[in-house]
Amino acid sequence: MRQFNFKSIKFYSKILIYLGISFLIYSLFIKNKSLSLIGLSILFSGFVLYSIDSKEQIKSIFQISNPFKINLLSFLVGSIPFGIFFLNWLGFSLYSFLYFFIFIFSxxxxxxxxxxxQKTNLLYQEKAVFFHPLKNASFYSIVLAVLFFIFYIQLYWYPDYLKNISLLFNPxxxxxxxxxxxxxxxxxxxxTIGIVYWGIKFIQKHKHQVYQKWRTxxxxxxxxVFAYFIPSIMEAFSLNSSLDQNDVYLGYFNANPINSWPLNYDFFSGSHLEAYVQKTYQPYALSYFIWGLVLFLVLTPVFTYFVGKRWYCSWLCSCGGLAETVGDSFRHLSDKTFKSWKIERIVIHxxxxxxxxMTIAVLLSYFSGKNVTIVYWTVNKTTVFISISxxxxLMVYFFYFLYKKSTRSIFILMIGLIITILLFLFIAYFSGNSQVFIVKSSFLKKSYGFLIGAIFSGILGVGLYPILGSRFWCRFGCPMASYMGIFxxxxxxxxxxxxxNQCISCxxxxxxxxxxxxxxxxxxxxxxxxxxxxxxxGMCATVCPRGVLKLENVRKKETK
Amino acid sequence: MHVLIIGNGVAGASAAVELRKKSNCTITLLSDEHPYFFSRTALMYVYMGQLLFEHTEVFERDFWKKNTISLLQAQLTQINFKEQFIILHNGEKINYDKLVLATGSIPKKLNIDGEHFKGVQYLYSKQDLDKLEQNSKNVKEAIVVGGGLIGVELCEMLLSRGIEVHFFIKEKYFWNSVLPDTDASFVQNYLKQIPRLHLHNNQVVNEIIGDENGNLKGIKTKKGDFFSCQLLGVCIGVEPNISCIKNTELKTNRGILVNEFLETSIDNVYAIGDCAELIFPEKNRKSIEAIWYSAKNMGICVSSTLAGPKNMYEQGIWTNSAKFFELEFQCVGLVKSTLDDMENEFVWKNEKKNQLLHFIFEKDSTKFLAVNAIGLRIRQKTFEKWIKEETTIIEVLKNLRLALFDSEFSKDISKEVFRLFSKIIFHTNEAI
Known part of the structure; x- marks a missing residue:
């Protein structure tokens, strides 16, 4: 902890900054413009006072940044959209087309x-992450995390507060x-803007690293393309989430072609299943469904066999995309202790x-007492039950085949996992209609959506970027990651x-x-x-000062 | 059995960790610098804000407790070899059955006037780093003396804080005492491009000038030029740290003399790492090799001897690595600064991408001997295999692709290298 000198201006200016921030956070909730203006002015005066006291420091920053002035300029221009975003969030109505234009243009x-x-490639400034107030899990990071939290809570449950910002993107x-x-x-x-902006910054930072460039x-x-334009364009052409002539909602399915089950936990939900067979959406919706099945059952294991799970996690996935670009500045904050590895293994599985x-429960309860015809297959509860079993x-057989190559404890874990799922499948099949495991399947799905979908992957996953590092969700929570991790x-x-033996243990x-x-x-x-x-x-290989590490795909000899 | 290890650098710590794998004896690691083993080479990243100091600690802190290796932070005052005990600064007496000296190095001094001024310092220990943190406050210009690895690291550190750095190099090119002219001038050209770094080759500091308050003002070179600075980093190399065994019966030369089993002249006393001086070094090798890799190998080797039976230390194939700003350097086998009569060389370089490969092979047999790689990563094990199997240079260059270690999607330069090689052979008509 830093020592506070009660007499210094710095101390008071810091109090002003904190006060301003708390005013702003408060005004985010009560949507009071005048209060947020007061907060902003307190914050501003705090910063001015702070800079008066630390004139030398500020000076030295500008001195250091002599070769980096362009970077500074880029930062200043880049803060314009931040300002527009933030003011809209505070309730100001800055959402006309002009503001939208300024937003994108800046x-x-x-x-x-x-x-x-530039003379240097931002050599030192980008490296000194542990001197950066936001990147160092300090007080400021907590403020940032709280802002993330508030945004997510409003996004999930109080979208009215985000109306002004939404309007900004109306055009x-x-x-x-x-x-x-x-x-x-x-x-x-x-x-998407975040991934594009920080992604380009990331490429600029590692422009001599070919792997990092292509990956980003x-x-x-x-x-x-996959996560943003394709789903949007599908909607534009009334192929998803649209109304018919009588204004009846035709249903929604996630049209992102790389958002595979189990990351996309809604893939097998009733509403999505209905959307896949919706006539107006054809042939796209059904192809999407079949693609999703193939992606999960065939392509994922095959790709993972050849190149590891990186083909998904750090080359295609949206969550990974955010972590690798926006979260890049926080990557060093992840916990490296042996204890956290233990927790990770338990939680992610x-x-x-x-x-x-949850998916089994949802599927079986959806098909109980129902025959659904998909093209020329008639599907009912029994066929679902048999195909999942x-x-x-097959997976048990597959892992038994792998057993020769792996360690015993993990093999037992895998078989245990599958047998547990099988057990639940049997219970679900032979129990009642909607109430598969004592609780209703809809309750199971809702609680998964709330606990894992909203809280774990959203609020905690992104909100804790500045404190626990960028891959908190991918490491502890993502079921897709754990599925591929086994392979x-x-x-x-x-x-x-x-x-x-070139390592110097740095x-x-x-x-x-x-x-x-x-x-x-x-x-x-x-x-x-x-x-x-x-x-x-590939960051370990990139930062290694002695060229010790390399990601590779090699045919391994049998090891045990 | 109580094994006492003095010094918890890479040599001492490796010895302790490896010994624990082989034996249940009592192990004590003594250090006055820091209780936990940390990576000395990573200290520069702490100063640059790339790591925190705790990240340089190589094992988690409870690792030592789990492995029952006791750590002791204290200063050593006396060793009694006859009765096998040591005395610490606070008067505590510790008995031992076997003693391992891994005291490391101390930085060499310039031995000129004014080395006592405030602002003159070395870079070796954690304490030096703390001192640098103090000394580099409000510094605008700094001078670094010594054209070696620590020197260039110190330059990078100071530049990262926005300090203008003058780098004084005794030789014609940077690190010319180790690298051949082609490689050294190549690195030198790279360093020239670094903004705010000023290279002064063939310059020797003659005098350090300070004011009446003991603060540093600048330096004077042999030619008589004056350079003003507020910080002077002296990085002209290291020498074995044998202060704690001075005036004892232990035989020393520059370092503590050890035989091929790393035994000193006294029974049950071993010396490893930078402080050890081999009585019979292998052909073409130095008796003192003050690098990380040798120290680690010595530590591992002595642990086997301690657990029994005796294990001979082999220097093996020379390998080293370094980094000059963003330029990585790796070598397998010994590329001497000047060629032997028996040796021939082949150099491939790409100035634009700052890449260089320097191969050494025997003239008559065309046996591949050594390689320097700059700006490129190479597979150590593959090259070692080729050296051991006495592969010809043509075979090496034909299969070069297998020995490159750059990240995926990097350009494969092996064909280009081979093409250049065949071109040279064709023109010189040398029968290979």
Missing amino acids: IFISILLLFLP LSQWIRNKPADQWFLYGTIY LSLIFSQV TVLLFVSI LILI QRFFSRFQITVNG GNCSVYCEQGIDVRSYAQQGLSFTRSSCVGC
Whole structure:
């Protein structure tokens, strides 16, 4: 903790800053413009006072930034959209087309400024993360986390508070979706803008690292096209989430082609199943359903076998995309202790179990007493039951085959996981209609959506970026990651190769691992390794000052 | 059995950790610097804000307790080799059955006037780093003396704080005492491009000038030029730290003399790491190798001897690595600064991308001997295998792709290298 000198201006200016921030947070809730203005002015005067007291410091910052002035300019231009966003959030009505234009234009200029020729490649400034007040899990990070929390809570349960910001993106929504903007469009848009902006910054920072460049370009492409434009355009062409002539809602399915079950836990929900067979959505909706099944059952294991789970986690996934770009500044905050690894293994597999049981319950209760015809297959409760059992039994057989290559304890864990799911499947099949496991399946789904979908992946997952690091959700919660992690660990060519005994134990690899893997513990022993949680971002290899690490796909000899 | 290890650097700590795997004896690690083993090479990243100091600690703190290795932070005042005990600064007496000296190095001094002024300092220990943190406050210009690895690291550290740095190098090019001219000038050209770093080659500091308050004002070179500075970093190398065994019966030269089993002249006393001086070094090798890798190997080696049976220390194939700002350096095998009569060389470089490969092979047999890689990552194990198997240079260059270690999607330069090589052979008509 820093020592406070009660006499100094700095102390009082800090109090002013904190006061201003709390006023602002309060005014976010009660939507009082005058209060937020007061908060803003207190904050501003706090900052002015602060800079008077630390004149030397401020001066030295400008001195340091002599080669970085362009970067500073980019930062200043980039803060314009922040300002517009924030003022709208506080309840000011800055959402006319002019503001929208300024918003987009200043982001564009800010990106362009990054690419002006510079004397150095931001060498030192970008590296000194532990001197940065926001990146160091300090008081300011908590403030940032609280702002994230508030945003998410309002997004999920009080969308009215975000109305002004949504309106800001109305022109965009009308243009690509042919619909007025709602809070989800707002969320998708700023999510995408975040990934694009910080993604380009990331590429600029690591422009000499070919792997990082291609990986980030892929993430940006995947977010913009797969996660943002394709679903929006589907809506624009009335192929998803649309009304018929009589204004009857035709249903919604997640049209993002890479959002696979179990990450997309709604994939098998009743409303989605109905949307897949909706006549007006054809042939896209049904193809999407079949694609989703193939993606989960066939492509995911196959891709993971050849390249590890990185093909998804750090090349395509939206959650990963946000973590790798917006969350890049917080990657070093993940916990590296052995204890957190233990917790991680328990929690992430529990979530996988939870989502499997929930999906089974939802599927069986949806099909109980119902025959649904999909093209020329008639599906009922029994066919669902049999096909899921078959898949699970095939998996048991598959893991038994893998057993030769893996360790015993993990094999038991996997078989235990599958047998538990099978058990629940049997209970679900032979129990009543809607009430599959004592509780209603809709309750199970709702609680999964609330606990895992909203709180874990959203509020905690992103909200805790500045405190627990960027991959908190991916590491502890994501069922897709845990599903692929099993394959990666025991049936994959992917590994992190350690170069002989070149390691100097400096610890950069461990610190900059967002998944909290203690890479150094392997590197210093000269052991090449594969960890199920590794998302293959390649940062350990990038920051290694001695060229010790490399991500590779190699044919492994049988090891036990 | 009580094994006492003095010094918890990489040599001492590796010895302790490896010994624990092999034996149940009592192990004590003594250090006056910091109770936990940390990576000395990572200290620069702490100063630059890239790591926190605790990140440089190599093992989690409860690792030592779990493995029952007791850590002791105290200063050593006396060793009694005859009765096998040591005395600490506070008067405490500790008995031992076997003693491992891993005291490391101390930085070399310039031995000129004015080295006592405030602002003149070395960079070796954690204490030096703390001192640097104090000394570099409000510094606008700094001078770093010594064209070696610690010198260039100190330059990078100071530049990261916005300090103008003058780098004084005794030789024609940076690190020319180790690297051959081609490689050294290549690195030198890279360093020239770093903004706010001023290189002064062939310059020797003759005098340090301070004011009446004991503060540093600047330096004077041998040529008589005056350079003003508020901080002077002296990084002209290290020498074995043998202060604690001075005036004892232990045989020393520059370092503590050890045989091939790392035994000193006294029974049950071993010396490893930077402080150890091999009586019979292997061919072409130095008797003192003050680098991380040698220290680690010595630590691992001595742990086997301690647990029994005796284990001979082999220096093995020379390997080293470094980083000059963003430029990585790696070598496998010994590339000497000047070629032997028996040796021939082949250099490939890409100035634009700052990449260089320097191969050394035997003239007659074309046996591959060593490689320097700058700006490129290479597979240590593959090259070691080639050296051991006495592969010819042509075979090495043909299969170069297997030995490159750059990240995926990087450009494969192996064909380019081979093409250049065949071109050279064709022109010189040398029968290979």
